[in-house]
Amino acid sequence: MTSTDTSPLAQLLDAARGPLGPRIDLDLGHTDGPLGELAQLLSTLNGFTVFNAGIQLFHAGPTGLGPELQRWNTPSTWKDTYAGQADGLFCFAQDLFGRQFAITGNHDIVTFDPETADRTPIGTSLEGWAAWLLADPDVRGAHSFAGAWQDRHGPLDHHQRLIPLRLFTTGGGYDDDNLVAKDATTCMRIRGPFASTIHDLPDGAQVHLMPDQPHTTDAGADGTQIAYAELDVFADYNSFFVQDETVRFDPDDWTMPLINDLIAGDNGVFGVGTARRTTVPVILDVRTTAPDDNFDDWDHVTEAGLRTTTGRIIVSMLNYTPSIPRTTIPPGDYTARVYAKGFHTISDDGRFGDDLYHLILWPGDIHPPRVLKRYPGTLPGG
Template identity: 50%
Template sequence: MVRFDPEAAERTILGDSLDDGALWLLADPDVRGARAFATSWQDRHGALAHDQRLIPWRLFALGGIYEDDNLTVKEAAQCMRIRGSLAQTLHALPDGAYFHMTPTPPPDDPDLLSHHELEVFADYSTMLVQDDQARLGDPGPAWFEALATNWINAAPGIVGVGAARPFDVPVIVDVRRTPPADNTLELQQAQHVTEASLAVPSGRLLISMQDFDDELPRIPLTPGTYVVRVYSHGLDTFSEDGLDGEDRYHVVLWPTDEEHPAQVIKRYPEPLPGG
């Protein structure tokens, strides 16, 4: 007999039989079975259908409480889909860790695992897409020269990405099961596209510039090697002094068994801004 927490994907073994589970529940039915609350809720709102469940607006693992204003009724399978995203995020994180919550992937793209919208400080007009445990150290001038020329370079556990401005820039990160198609509209519209492989043994992805503050959101991934492709947009929107513009960056990752060298897939026809 096992108790399953759908918000954290944690299992607690209660015993070897249904009797063991019943004894555990009956030892404290108000806490372990929410008997008193469920009964009072049903008295106020009526019984649930057999395929319905109560689910909190603010999930209990994130501080939600048992109150009417925090609960809504949804179909049971939908409740599990909502909680599944949270369980995947929390499963490998220690208590008290910061994380970046993701919305449910849109139904028209079943290969999209997670979607993240960030503001990233591009110090010296560069960002690092990296494993949470990787450190760049001092790679030398050649590493940064290649990064400035191509807006892409790689070191163990790290992919360096160029940006147009040394400020906070909008970065969208999508994690996919499969590569994007070669003829996507975004590949046609993006002005500069780069690619490199990245090992993420920790299962946590960090995007910053040599900043490892605990409050920076980590993106959970299945540990392994990924292709990192960066689509850069809005490179022709800058003011004369190069400080104001509508540049944005779309980082797409998908798992791979092969090493992909740092390379330019599509080059901006003008000198890259920010150099």
């Protein structure tokens, strides 16, 4: 590659910032095909960023800035969370949001979507990859967006990418409130289980983000369980509501109780305060009898009540669209107890964590909202 070479890859290199690692003579086991091209490229410029770091090509070797090529492709780094959906990919670069650029079989270059695990062919050479990027740097390389975001928030570390708090595939947007800079490996591992779950599902199918079945001592194995649902609830403003699907109400007066007590309610509708303002795992567990009063495994326990005339329950942030799942139970009045845990896992910015909200309902009186066990600490992030 010479300064007079006007090939797409040469144009990309002219705009690049690098190297990200020291000089290396790289051998990837091939002298031709995309792997041969990649070895030659990294032996010339060992890693770089381009388009205001909207695109990052990994460096090779034990020292350098950002992810290292071979380690990035080790299954235990992040691919193991994709349940086989990332097998056969040799990822060599990524965009601002962690979309991977990968070589398959040393003959094709594809994009790999971290939220869906979908692969999209874009060429058969690095020259083709560079031409594809240069055809639309703002859309394919996040050029303008990367520059504008870093102007507002400061430069990204070479190990960081942006991840949405509410995933793009579940309706999340590109606004500042929904994006956070996070270690690139962590970004991939967060989305792996979700992608492996939805990859082969038809459009419109209901999916769940909850990684593990929670431990409960009396979850209805004796036939006492009426209904059970594992839900992923977008807790905008650090809260969500449990209600009959036909009820409409104004929760403005509930703001302080939801902040202070993580519970509020009136007239057979109740709201739950959460430790994070993002999608959180919620168990809706409806039984014929009350649960026990052992709160040892829980950080915060509250109680309220629910009245349903239709027997169709929604758990959401004032979202009544058909996409919100309905749980069917017998109409009537229910006592509701909310068990919450995992508060010690919440990140300092209050955005990430392994918190869980287990809602147990049983036929009974509608209690005024009350705290049965209070979390003794202050939640991170506020």
